[in-house]
Amino acid sequence: MxxxxxxxxxxxxxxxxxxxxxxxxxxxxxxxxxxxxDGWIKVSTSSDNAKEKYYEITATGKKTLDDWLNQLVTELPVHEDLFSLKLFFIKDMNDKRIPELISQQLVLLKKELNYLGCRRQKLFTNDTMIQNNYGHYLILMRAISRTQGQIQWLEEVQKQLEEK
Amino acid sequence: MxxxxxxxxxxxxxxxxxxxxxxxxxxxxxxxxxxxxDGWIKVSTSSDNAKEKYYEITATGKKTLDDWLNQLVTELPVHEDLFSLKLFFIKDMNDKRIPELISQQLVLLKKELNYLGCRRQKLFTNDTMIQNNYGHYLILMRAISRTQGQIQWLEEVQKQLEEK
DNA sequence: CTTCACATGTAAGCCGTTACATGATTCG
DNA sequence: CGAATCATGTAACGGCTTACATGTGAAG
Incomplete structure (x- = not known):
């Protein structure tokens, strides 16, 4: 176990x-x-399969993990994405690469949203699954919400750009 | 220039x-x-300030940049953030570190939102500024929208957790 | 018994960091 | 002219990637 x-x-x-x-x-x-x-995990080799090494967390490892979990997160991550970086260099409002980048980004985001929806369905089939992996559930739902938000925002921009 | x-x-x-x-x-x-x-930029030293090296983009550099801008973005970035990673390891719905992580994240996000609002005010004082740096404007507005969305979502989760 | 998938491991290199180091300019 | 700031540069290292390499188990 x-x-x-x-x-x-x-x-x-x-x-x-x-x-x-x-x-x-x-x-x-x-x-x-x-x-x-470092003594965070220990290894054991099984007799019936020499190539496999079984790792297991130690008391020290549990302690280290727990200490880390108890530390507050003090900084937000930087959102390094090529989409933003490329847009940054496009000055002209009517540059046709803007709608191109946006529509391509929408393709990617919709694929992502679909993928995340599948993950949710697969991993969290009932309330018990949710309650027993609540952190994981939260971040998955957060990812879904974030992706939906981005899609919505980009589609609005897209519409505004078309109106000209 | x-x-x-x-x-x-x-x-x-x-x-x-x-x-x-x-x-x-x-x-x-x-x-x-x-x-x-690589010939993307060229350097020139000024007479009045020996320590400064002035860089300037070349035709080759412009071409390279343009080619890069014309390439479609084919992948979304991975959202590596400690907040998600930590939550992932917390299984129990009633673990009190969940509300702690959330409220701390909200502190960071609100600070970020405030910062982004200031940037917007400072950089885009009028329509001309927007039209002449439209890509930059878009990604700033997108960042604001994303941050607002995350705040809203987390606050709802927070409320739901309190109701028990 | 050989082939293929499994499981582990190593090497080289890229991109980024912090820390350290140095020279030039400016200003009291 | 001494101190602070400006501007550039180097060194060591960490995390991650792709590509390469090796050994073991299973299956025809």
Whole structure:
């Protein structure tokens, strides 16, 4: 119980966690090693599958995680996105790249919204699932709301630009 | 005209561009050098101030920038934020760290919203300013809308959590 | 028994940071 | 002329990526 192999950690960064944080296996394996060295997790090899290494959190690791969770977040992240960066360099209101960028961004956002909706349906089928993973539920719903908001805003801008 | 020194580029990444992209002077100076090597910009030293190096975009540089602007953005950025990451690890709906994280996040978002409002007032005093920097105006307004949306959403969650 | 998927690992490089260092200008 | 500020630059390092490399298990 509570044991996990590197491959599964990697998978989580493509699904669960992957919606808001990315990491590849090439980063994960060395990190696991460091965490073993630091005593945050311990490793055990199974007898029936020599290639797999089972990792498990230690008391020290739990403490470290808990301390980290108790620390307040003091800064907002910077929103580095190419969409904003490109728009920044376009001065002219009638530059036709503006509607192009917007419509492309809308394509991406709608795909994202659809994806997030699927995630919600898949992960949170009933109230029990929500109550037992409430933090995860919150950030997923927040992502959905944010994406909807952006779509709505961009569509309004799009409409205004067409009216000329 | 069109000439700028490294110090001023650095300053832009603290103000104008800094709202959605960060870079320190230690990154900028080497980059300027590379861009000179690549022929994207050219450098000239002024007679009256030996320490200043004036950079200016070349035709090649303009072409490169233009090509880049014409490329479609094909992926949304990942929203790496500590707020989401921490919430992800909190399973229990009644964990008191949830309202703590939310209220702290609201503090940060309101500060941000206020800052963005000031930027808007300062940079876009009249319609001419808007029309001559329309892309910049759009992303600023988008940031404001996004921040407002997040505040609203979090406040609703906060209210719902209090009702128990 | 060989092929393919699984599981782990390493290497090189990019982009960004903080900290450190240096020279030029300005101003009291 | 000494101190503060301006302007530039370097060093060390951290986190992340892509590409490369290796070994093991399962399945035809």
């Amino acid at each position: 509570g044991k996990i192999i590197g491959r599964e950690v990697t998978a989580e960064f493509s699904t669960e966690i992957g919606d808001f944080w990315k990491a590849s296996h090439s980063q994960i394996y060395p990190e696991l090693r460091r965490m073993v060295n | 069109g000439k700028i020194i490294g110090r001023e580029v650095t300053a832009e990444f603290s103000t104008e561009i800094g709202d959605f992209w960060k870079a320190s002077h230690s990154q900028i100076y080497p980059e300027l050098r590379r861009m000179v090597n």
